[in-house]
Amino acid sequence: MLIADAGRFALQAIISHRLRSFLTLLGIAVGIAAVILLTSIGEGVHQFVLKEFTQFGTNVIGVSPGKVKTGGQPPTGIPTTARLLTMEDAESLKQLPHVTGSTPTVWGNSEVENNGRLRRTTIYGVDADFVRVFSAKVQIGSFLPREGAGDSRAFVVLGSKLRKELFGTENPLGARVRIGGLHFRVIGVLAPKGQFLGIDLDDTAYIPAARALELYNREGLMEIQVLYTEGTSSATVASAVKQRLALRHGHEDFTITTQEDMLKTLSNILNILTMAVGALGGISLLVGSVGIVTIMTISVTERTNEIGLLVALGARQRTILGLFLSESVILAVLGGVLGLLLGIGLAQFLHLLMPNFPVHTPWSFALIAVVVSGVIGLLAGVLPAISASRLDPIDALRAE
Secondary structure, three states: OOHHHHHHHHHHHHHHOHHHHHHHHHHHHHHHHHHHHHHHHHHHHHHHHHHHHHOOOOOEEEEEEOOOOOOOOOOOOOOOOOOOOOHHHHHHHOOOOOEEEEEEEEEEEEEEEEOOEEEEEEEEEEOOOHHHHOOOOEEEEOOOOOOOOOOOOOEEEEOHHHHHHHHOOOOOOOOEEEEOOEEEEEEEEEOOOOEEOOEEOOOEEEEEHHHHHHHOOOOOOOEEEEEEOOOOOHHHHHHHHHHHHHHHHOOOOEEEEEHHHHHHHHHHHHHHHHHHHHHHHHHHHHHHHHHHHHHHHHHHHHOHHHHHHHHHOOOOHHHHHHHHHHHHHHHHHHHHHHHHHHHHHHHHHHHHHOOOOOOOOOHHHHHHHHHHHHHHHHHHHHHHHHHHHOOOHHHHHHOO
16 A cells, blocks of 8 residues: 555544544644743743853853862861952952953942932942953943052942932933942943843942942952953863962962853753753653554554455555554644644743743754654554554454
8 A cells, every 4th residue: 555545544534533533633732732832931041041141251250259169177166267359369360361351349238329319229349340341331421440459439330220210311420429428429320231130230330349348348359250362261261360369379268160161050950941841741742642542542443344344355464554553643743733833822922921031942842842743643553553453354344
């Protein structure tokens, strides 16, 4: 029997039992739609988080005080003598090969006041390299000037939202604002940056790091961010940073985190999350495959006479096997295509309802889902098809 004839025979069998075939299609379609929808959400979250982290670039290394490690002897109660990160450390790192910028970082929360308007917001203590390290842009005025150690002036650069809350449409340049108990002169406003993992980057103020240390009564920096040239190995720069700081501190009492390693770890975690939610949808596919087995078994029982007639007319066992396998595969593939359209439609509808909700349908998953549905149909139809091909023609013709 030709493949085209086998296909027509299988389609006729499917059409002759519309309700039963539709329910089988629906079982597979729901499973595929669940996989597509869940993986679309998982992949959307994946891309959203990576985009949030890479908006500052991937060639950044963070240095924080204290060595993060496990091992050694239990603590004996003797206080550590680990040195804090200093402004001089940040300046020293600027001199390393391949390093194009280094900014000390201190942050806290304070009230900012101007002409009776008061707003509590996040204050960052940084230096002139901040705009280069974090790809920030100045909208009006200028950013903090490059100054020597101990010579930082009381300047402040406002985020776009903070500027609007304190000054409205007025030009803030040259105005004085009070932050905590100190007064600062506004010299610039940053361009809107948006949000980073729920943190409003525009509702902030930036002051010299030395002034921030004074404002928050801190002895050392909370972090140093190092920017290096594109294309340079992060491991090479990290090794140079480690050697320089270890030489200055006498031992390694700091932790280095590369953006590249962090993104790689984060990506692996998010990939596992996407596969996990996809596996949950796969349970529905399993239920759909059980439905195909059930329907095909019933079909073999109902069509015993038909099978006996085909065998009596000379049809071989492999022909009978192929007919029933093709029927189950067609059911599964049609269900897969229906589920694919349903899943993509639901994902896009969800995105229309909530534009800020990250949804992205990976087409590789969509194609795999259709292929998987065909494989499920093939595997689910094997036992009923084998059972049909092994029927004795005489007994089959006598069956009622």
